[in-house]
Amino acid sequence: MVSYDASVTPTTFIDATLLTVTLLSSQLSPGIQAMEVTNPAPGGGVSNVVDLTVTDPTVNQAPAVNAGSNQTITLPASTDVNIVVNASSGPLPGLTDTAAHLPPSSGLYAYNSFKPGTTGFPTLGQTYVDPVFGSTIRRITADYPKQTETQIYSANAWWNADSTLFVHRAAGAYRAINATTGALVSVLPTSSLIYDNSFDPVNPSIWYYFSGSSIRQYNVTTGADALVKTFPATLESLGGSADWIDRTGRYWLVVYSGAAHIWDKQTNTIYSGSVNVSGIGGGWVGITPSGNNIVISTTWDHWSYGINHATQTLSSSGKLFWSLCGDHGDVISPTDGKDYFITQECWNVGAVYRVDITIAQDNSTDAGRQKQRDDNVMLLATGFNSAGGPEHYTCASKGTNQNWCYVSVEINDDQFNNQGPWSRFKQEIIAFQLVSPYTVRRLAHHRSRQLNCPSCAFGGYEYSPRPSASWDGLKVAWASNFDYNGSPAEYADIYVIETPQLAESTPLVSPSYQLAMADLTNGNTSVGLVAPIPSLSLQGVSGTPIPAGHLDRVAEWERVYAADLRQGRWKPQKTETRYEAASSTGFASTSMTRLSRWVVDRGWPVSNGGKSG
Numbered sequence: 081m082v083s084y085d086a087s088v089t090p091t092t093f094i095d096a097t098l099l100t101v102t103l104l105s106s107q108l109s110p111g112i113q114a115m116e117v118t119n120p121a122p123g124g125g126v127s128n129v130v131d132l133t134v135t136d137p138t139v140n141q142a143p144a145v146n147a148g149s150n151q152t153i154t155l156p157a158s159t160d161v162n163i164v165v166n167a168s169s170g171p172l173p174g175l176t177d178t179a180a181h182l183p184p185s186s187g188l189y190a191y192n193s194f195k196p197g198t199t200g201f202p203t204l205g206q207t208y209v210d211p212v213f214g215s216t217i218r219r220i221t222a223d224y225p226k227q228t229e230t231q232i233y234s235a236n237a238w239w240n241a242d243s244t245l246f247v248h249r250a251a252g253a254y255r256a257i258n259a260t261t262g263a264l265v266s267v268l269p270t271s272s273l274i275y276d277n278s279f280d281p282v283n284p285s286i287w288y289y290f291s292g293s294s295i296r297q298y299n300v301t302t303g304a305d306a307l308v309k310t311f312p313a314t315l316e317s318l319g320g321s322a323d324w325i326d327r328t329g330r331y332w333l334v335v336y337s338g339a340a341h342i343w344d345k346q347t348n349t350i351y352s353g354s355v356n357v358s359g360i361g362g363g364w365v366g367i368t369p370s371g372n373n374i375v376i377s378t379t380w381d382h383w384s385y386g387i388n389h390a391t392q393t394l395s396s397s398g399k400l401f402w403s404l405c406g407d408h409g410d411v412i413s414p415t416d417g418k419d420y421f422i423t424q425e426c427w428n429v430g431a432v433y434r435v436d437i438t439i440a441q442d443n444s445t446d447a448g449r450q451k452q453r454d455d456n457v458m459l460l461a462t463g464f465n466s467a468g469g470p471e472h473y474t475c476a477s478k479g480t481n482q483n484w485c486y487v488s489v490e491i492n493d494d495q496f497n498n499q500g501p502w503s504r505f506k507q508e509i510i511a512f513q514l515v516s517p518y519t520v521r522r523l524a525h526h527r528s529r530q531l532n533c534p535s536c537a538f539g540g541y542e543y544s545p546r547p548s549a550s551w552d553g554l555k556v557a558w559a560s561n562f563d564y565n566g567s568p569a570e571y572a573d574i575y576v577i578e579t580p581q582l583a584e585s586t587p588l589v590s591p592s593y594q595l596a597m598a599d600l601t602n603g604n605t606s607v608g609l610v611a612p613i614p615s616l617s618l619q620g621v622s623g624t625p626i627p628a629g630h631l632d633r634v635a636e637w638e639r640v641y642a643a644d645l646r647q648g649r650w651k652p653q654k655t656e657t658r659y660e661a662a663s664s665t666g667f668a669s670t671s672m673t674r675l676s677r678w679v680v681d682r683g684w685p686v687s688n689g690g691k692s693g
Contacts, residue, residue, distance in 0.1 A: 081118045126373045174511070174521035176215050180504040183525050191527070192497045195562045196224040196573065205261040210524045215509075218576045219247050220262040220557070227537065227569040230559050232546045234410045234474040235323045235366075237278035238557070239550035244284060246299065246557060247277075248574055254344050255285070256300050259316045259555060259576065266300040275320025281477065282329040290315050297666025309348070313337045322375065322411055327478040327551065331387070340374060342387055342485070355385050359540045364408050369477035370413035373437060375421060377381050377407040382421060384437040402435045403443035403450055411437070412475035414483040414515050422514065424470045425453065431461045432470050434488060434514050459512050460520055462489065462505050466658040472546050472677060475514075476553025481579060485512050486556050488545050492532040496565040499529075509547070509558070509577070524577065528560035535567055542570035547619035554579050 082091045082101045089101045099117065107113075117127040175181065182192040188200050190210040195201060202208050204222040209215070221230075229249045232238060238247045239259070246259045247268065254268040254277070270277055271290040280286035285301040294310040313336040318324050324333040332343045338358035342351040355374065357365050363378035367387075374394070376383045381611055382396040402421060409423030421435040427449060434457040441455070442448030475485035489508050493500035509526050513519040526545045533540030545558035556579065559572040 083114075083116050083118065085115075105526065153333045164265075171681070173349025173522040174457075176301070176519070178504055180502055180506070181508075181522070182502045183499070183507075184525070185213050187211075191499060191525075192563060195564045196571075197564070201562075205263075213522060213524050215524045215577050218260070218578060219573060220246060220257060220259060220576055221250070221574040222262065223250060223571065223573050225564065225566050225569070225571050227566070228542050228559065228572040230542075230572065230574060231275055231320075232548050232559055232574065233548070234321055234472060234548060234555060235278070236281065236474075236477050236549060236551040237323055237325075238548045239555065240279040240287075240300075241282050241284040241551060243550040243552060243555045245279070245288075246574070246576075247279070249274075251493075254388050259557075266303075268300070269296070269298050271306065273315065273317050276318050278322065278323065278325055280329050283325050295332075295334075305336060309343065309345070311336050311341075311343075311350075317367065319362075319377075321364035321407075323369070323477065324365075324367055326371030327413070328367040328371065331367065331389075333365065333367040333374055335365065338396070340376075340385075342367075342374070344389075344392065349392055351387070351392045351394045354398050355394065366411055367473075368411045368413050368418075368419040368437075369482075370419055373411075373419050374414075375411050375437060377409065379406050380404075381443065382407075382409070382423075382435075382437075384419075386438075399438065399440040399474065400443060401437045401439055402433075402452060402456075403440055403441070403657055404429075404433075404449060408472055409435075410473040410475045410485060412485055412514055413477070413560070416515050420514055422459075422473050422475060422487070422512065424607060425455075425458075429453070429458075429461070430463045432459045432512065433457065434459055434512075435517075457518065459514075460505075460510070460519060463503075464489065464491070464505075470510075472544065474547045474556065476549050477487075477551050479552030479554070481549075481553025483513050483515050484549075485514060485552050486510070486547050486549055486553075487512060487548060488526055488558070490526075490528075490531050490544065494529045494531070509545075509556075514633075526558060526560050527562045528572065529563050530556075530561070530567075531629040533567065533570070536570050537568045538570055540570065541573055542572055554585060656686055 082089050082099060084101070084103065084107060089103070091102045100408060119125060183189070185191060188194065189208070195597050202217075202219045204219060206217050207218045210217060229252070231249050233457070239245070240256070242516075244259055245256045245265060248255050248257050248649055254270045254274070255264055256266045258265055266446050268287050269279070269289050273290040277287065277289045280288065280297075284300050287298045287300055288295055288308065289298065290296075293312070293314050295308045296305060296313070297308050298305050311334060316335040316338070318333065318335055318340075325331070330344060330346045332345055334341050334343060335357055339354035340358060341354050344351065355376070356366075357376060360376055360378050363376065365374060365376045367374050371389070372386065372387055373384045376385070376398070379398060380403050382402040382457060384401055385398045386395045388395070399453050404425045405426040409421050411421055413418065413419050419437050421437050423433060423435060425431045433453075434591050435452075436456060439455050441452045443452075464470065470487045471490045473485060473487050476482050487510050489505045489510065491500075491503075491506050494507055505522070507520050507525050507527070507529075509524040511519075511521045511523055528543050528545050530536075531540050532541065536543075542559070543561050545560055547556055547558040549556045555576050557574050557576045559573055561570070561572045561649075
């Protein structure tokens with residue numbers, strides 16, 4: 081609801097971040113006009129007041145305004161104005177400091193009592209506001225108190241192209257549910273490769289699933305089922321972690337006969353060249369959103385292989401680009417035109433890194449390992465490099481938030497009703513901007529606890545949040561038990577942070593006067609204004625609008641939220657099985673000794689159609 085000069089103005093709800101109101105000429109009397117926005121309960125509240133100064137010019141002229149707070153706007157005395165209020169009231173959710181932030185110990189959102197089945201806890205489709213970080217979080221499933229069956233993971237594949245549907249497994253079936261209300265939309269066909277199905281990144285109605293040597297598509301709108309492509313041999317799992325379709329929907333990564341191949345859907349061409357993936361064990365293989373590389377991730381070693389679309393070839397010669405932690409991470413192709421991997425350095429630093437996958441590295445010496453650090457960007461030093469830490473990752477592939485990834489911190493000593501000693505970043509959802517200025521925003525506590533549960537059915541694995549960002553990064557989902565102990569069943573439901581569309585770096589354009597307001601991190605309000613050629617009437621506007629201003633400070637205003645992720649079971653051991661490159665063209669299993677090193681103890685073999693991590 082928008083209030084203009086203390087009068088409630090008819091407001092149109094567009095989406096969670098956009099309201100529009102129309103002001104009549106009678107409301108545009110010269111002077112200072114006060115505007116504020118009110119969000120309803122639960123949570124909600126009234127925004128700060130924004131003063132708009134309207135003056136009556138002696139001549140008709142184009143409006144002029146600069147980005148910033150409390151703008152003076154010059155308008156003709158008798159002109160209707162269409163105002164767009166972009167972003168919610170108050171300061172941006174999330175914090176950018178490095179202090180320790182405990183969840184509340186009392187009140188409605190108390191850490192040990194705010195849980196499913198209690199008064200005030202959100203039911204299906206309802207939201208609450210994180211009491212520490214300010215993010216709005218929506219519940220989209222209602223599995224309480226049953227054992228969860230969700231297969232959520234880092235790939236965008238669980239979301240349809242416009243972020244209106246999310247795939248959730250329940251009662252043995254894969255279900256497309258409404259990502260706002262949680263209502264069932266369609267039961268989806270699937271196959272034995274249950275972790276490698278995917279929505280199309282462009283067509284919001286198309287769901288792809290594997291069938292022997294073929295990939296088929298199912299239309300969730302019409303119910304039509306059709307063959308897409310039959311490959312030369314039975315299709316095999318890619319590990320169920322990263323996406324196998326690029327962000328355009330044109331280039332597909334498939335595995336058959338123990339090797340990775342690239343298929344151009346548009347020309348129906350299987351590229352020449354392949355990569356042997358028969359020895360990656362519980363690792364995974366994925367394609368970058370740009371469609372220019374594939375990445376193979378194993379415990380410790382990560383490899384990239386270039387795709388040449390001009391020659392329609394996949395390189396069989398790979399580059400080792402990272403070897404300083406386990407197989408967890410995700411690929412991203414941001415606006416700087418490069419391909420990166422976000423992951424952890426847990427060798428001895430304890431930090432989240434952005435890794436350039438095109439730089440060949442060496443892992444045989446301390447100097448080589450230091451070069452890996454020096455060649456890449458440390459996004460956040462967490463200090464966790466042993467018994468837990470940043471554990472699961474998910475990145476946007478395209479659109480407004482294509483520069484952002486979301487990471488969770490998961491610490492094992494947070495038990496049911498006993499949170500243990502609290503440290504900074506503990507059990508948080510954190511968003512990372514992977515290009516300059518490398519903004520980090522701490523967005524929520526994921527509130528999933530007892531992540532290491534020996535008495536539970538799956539050792540606590542299903543308690544892990546395992547986030548999944550939508551293709552455009554405007555929504556991020558994760559699993560959480562919210563401190564509900566259903567042991568031996570591992571209960572969890574799916575929760576979503578709905579991120580707003582970020583500010584554009586180009587002027588706003590509209591066929592009528594339009595004002596855009598967005599809260600900045602300093603509590604002020606950024607205002608931009610554009611208007612049609614003033615001499616034209618509103619009914620007759622057909623010329624090119626005149627940009628009079630636009631939202632500035634794009635990096636500061638880019639608001640993102642994150643999802644929460646999962647915690648695995650870690651254990652110290654001296655000897656591990658490690659998959660290393662016998663050459664740059666394939667993988668072989670070897671044994672090695674690591675003293676005082678922590679390795680991941682989880683996962684299913686890829687050859688069995690399971691997912692990694």
